[in-house]
Amino acid sequence: MLLSAKIPKSPGSEPFIVRIADSDSKQSGSEATVAHGDEPLSPNRFKCVLRIGEAVSPDEISIPKDLEYLSPGDIVRVNREAGEIRVLYRRNSPHNTLFFTERCNSRCLMCSQPPRAINDDHLIEDILEAIPLMSSNTPEICITGGEPTLLGERFLAVVEATKQWLPNTSLHVLSNGRLFSMKFARQVAAIRHRNLMIGIPLYSDVASKHDFVVQAEGAFDETVRGIMNLERCDQRVEIRVVIHKQTSERLPQTARFIARNIPFVAQVALMGLEMIGFTKTNLDAIWIDPADYQSQLSAAVSELRQAGINVMIYNHQLCVLSKELWPFARKSISDWKNIYMRECDECCVRDSCGGFFASAPLRYSSHIKSVTKVDRQENEAFFPIVPRFSKI
Numbered sequence: 419m420l421l422s423a424k425i426p427k428s429p430g431s432e433p434f435i436v437r438i439a440d441s442d443s444k445q446s447g448s449e450a451t452v453a454h455g456d457e458p459l460s461p462n463r464f465k466c467v468l469r470i471g472e473a474v475s476p477d478e479i480s481i482p483k484d485l486e487y488l489s490p491g492d493i494v495r496v497n498r499e500a501g502e503i504r505v506l507y508r509r510n511s512p513h514n515t516l517f518f519t520e521r522c523n524s525r526c527l528m529c530s531q532p533p534r535a536i537n538d539d540h541l542i543e544d545i546l547e548a549i550p551l552m553s554s555n556t557p558e559i560c561i562t563g564g565e566p567t568l569l570g571e572r573f574l575a576v577v578e579a580t581k582q583w584l585p586n587t588s589l590h591v592l593s594n595g596r597l598f599s600m601k602f603a604r605q606v607a608a609i610r611h612r613n614l615m616i617g618i619p620l621y622s623d624v625a626s627k628h629d630f631v632v633q634a635e636g637a638f639d640e641t642v643r644g645i646m647n648l649e650r651c652d653q654r655v656e657i658r659v660v661i662h663k664q665t666s667e668r669l670p671q672t673a674r675f676i677a678r679n680i681p682f683v684a685q686v687a688l689m690g691l692e693m694i695g696f697t698k699t700n701l702d703a704i705w706i707d708p709a710d711y712q713s714q715l716s717a718a719v720s721e722l723r724q725a726g727i728n729v730m731i732y733n734h735q736l737c738v739l740s741k742e743l744w745p746f747a748r749k750s751i752s753d754w755k756n757i758y759m760r761e762c763d764e765c766c767v768r769d770s771c772g773g774f775f776a777s778a779p780l781r782y783s784s785h786i787k788s789v790t791k792v793d794r795q796e797n798e799a800f801f802p803i804v805p806r807f808s809k810i
Contacts, residue, residue: 419754420484421505426473428498435506435544436465437551440490448551450496452488453478466496468503479503493548506544509553513752516545516576519564524594525633526619527704528660530695533564542572549579558588567597574605581611588613590656595619596637598644600651607651615684617656618645621665623675631664645680654684659718662691662704666711673718677725686722688715689750690733693777701781708738709785716740736771738783751775764788 439449453469466479468488473480479496481503488494491509507514518541522533552559559580566573580589589611595618598606606614618641621631625638648655657676661669669688676686690708691697697704708715715731722729731743732750739747749772758773765771765788774782 419487420482421754423482423485423503424501425482425496425498425503426480427501431498433495433497433499434465435493435495435547435551438468438488438490438492438494439464450494452481452486454486468494491553493551495544495548506548507552509556511753512557513560513754514552514556514558515560515562515752517541517562517564518545518566518569518573518576521568522563522565522594523568523596523634524565524637526696527631527633527664527700528662528691528695528697530692530697531562531564532695539572542569542576545576546579549576550583552584554584554586556584556587558590559584560590560592562592565594565597566591567593567602570602574609577606577609577611577614581609585612588615591616592658593618594632594637594641595644595648596634596640598647600647603644603647603651603653606648607653615654615656616648617658617687619658619660620645620672620676621659622668623672624668627664627668642680645683649680649682655680655682657683657686658689659686660689660691661706661708661711661715663706664704666706666714669711669714670717670721673721677721677727681725681727683727685728685730687750688718688729688731692733692775693780693782694775698780705781707783707785708734709783712738712740712743716743719743719746733772733775735773735783735786736767737765737787737789738785748772759786761786761788766791766793 436448436450439451447465449464450466450468451464453467456474467477468481469478470481470483470486479498485503489510492505493507495504495506519538520531520534520536525533561576577589580587591614593616620628620641622628628638629635645655657680659665659669659672676683691704719729729746730748731739731746732748734747736744736747751772755776756773757776757778758768759782762768762773767789
């Protein structure tokens with residue numbers, strides 16, 4: 419599924435954000451309508467008409483067939499000067515993400531969004547404009563980057579805006595945790611968002627190993643301190659551990675460190691690799707077949723369970739996981755980048771399995787296979803597999 423596409427350029431046009439209108443909508447100034455085929459539509463009622471295929475009048479904007487999924491309530495950003503349309507929000511999707519910035523103060527070996535030192539402040543302005551247009555029934559929104567907290571006051575402004583306009587929506591912030599000083603943690607807490615969770619990665623119980631993975635000296639101490647500060651301010655924290663060659667060996671010890679030193683965390687996510695960004699560049703240094711770390715993964719889950727910590731496994735296929743780990747597996751990959759391999763076609767647990775990232779064909783486990791009906795019947799005790807808190 420495409421979230422951005424090229425459109426015909428129109429020099430001198432200012433970018434704008436619009437919501438796809440419902441049939442009975444009256445907010446024409448901030449809304450667009452989508453036309454299919456040759457159906458005639460008047461642009462006068464709306465900000466613009468988005469035509470799938472060739473525009474039939476100069477007032478319309480031609481968009482590719484790849485975006486025909488757009489439906490009422492979805493929000494797009496149209497930049498005719500640059501010749502681009504970008505989908506910011508999909509009303510009927512549980513996988514909406516607000517991308518804050520490409521900037522980051524870490525350079526993780528497996529970063530899926532390699533950082534760039536650029537001025538992308540317009541992204542926050544777009545987000546603040548889009549939030550009031552979103553449905554109040556949105557179940558969850560994820561904030562990601564780059565490192566969102568680098569934006570300081572503007573990060574706080576977005577959290578405040580989601581509280582105001584989307585009071586029933588869960589907010590899941592993905593951060594490296596390094597900038598949560600006590601002052602900043604208190605500022606976040608002062609907003610009093612009803613359902614905020616901050617997902618922070620911790621890659622090892624050994625400081626030097628964590629710092630190597632994130633390629634930033636002193637990052638371990640800053641991260642742990644940030645987690646502690648958030649706890650002191652009663653903010654929920656999720657710990658994320660991406661499992662690869664550099665982190666898998668000490669996975670049980672990392673779990674024990676979490677259980678003994680930060681047992682107050684709301685949940686721990688043990689995650690598989692996404693084959694994009696720096697992962698491709700560093701593949702030889704970090705790739706390990708998930709089948710080869712099942713004993714460490716089982717031991718880590720056991721450590722966390724014994725401590726009473728909610729633990730989940732993301733981005734792994736059921737056929738690779740040990741059967742006793744199936745209850746902890748979650749369908750964690752966002753719909754727009756979720757695929758299945760040919761080996762999955764006849765699998766009896768496909769509907770319960772999280773599948774793969776779209777980038778997975780680059781490298782994936784050699785142990786992928788279809789689970790037979792007999793296998794499923796023998797392992798019914800390990801079902802059902804349930805959705806997780808938010809998507810990747």
